[in-house]
Amino acid sequence: MIEFAESHVDLMGRVTFTQAQLMRRWDRELLRKWRQEVQDNLRDFMQIKASLDPDTFPNFAENEALLSTFIADKNLVYTRRVADEAKNQLLIQTIAYEQAIRRKAELEVLISGRPATSAIPEERDPDTQEVIQPFVPALEAVEPLPATVELDGQAVDNPEYLSVAGELQQVDDLIANSPQEVAELAASRTIA
Secondary structure (H helix, E strand, O other): OOOOOOOOOOOOOOOOOOHHHHHHHHHHHHHHHOOHHHHHHHHHHHHHHHHOOOOOOOOHHHHHHHHHHHHHHHHHHHHHHHHHHHHHHHHHHHHHHHHHHHHHHHHHHHHHOEOOEOOEOOEEOOOOOOEEEOOEOOEOOEOOOOOEEEEOOEEEEOHHHHHHHHHHHHHHHHHHOOOHHHHHHHHHHHHO
């Protein structure tokens, strides 16, 4: 017996789809069980069914049973496709949110700078060999971007600083305006 997929969208993955791509995937699901010729014949039967005499039309009951099964399968596939469209949109938002979180950290380092740090070696529990402290590589110091620069003997706003600060504001807005569901999914993806 052919089983339809539960979903084509993996919320723990990074692959997103267009609506057309999802529709094609779910159409293929239906075609695995119902060849196009059979679908066309059942649609024809559905259109003329009311004008047919069930007692004289050959295989009327079988066609009616097949049509009923086909309609149920089509409804199931449609329901799963609509659910996948919602999941896909959530995944798109979550990936954008995760990118914004990473970019925010990069921009904050550019603006505020960072002191150099030494490498931290890995530590393991002597009995279980479980990692207690993972290895952390050394980081070089980053000088903060100056908010102003000298131009013709005058202090003026640093265009690079203004650009970074503007991008940071956009990233902060995206993060702040993301639905709670997006933040929760991003947190679960980070752990997994």
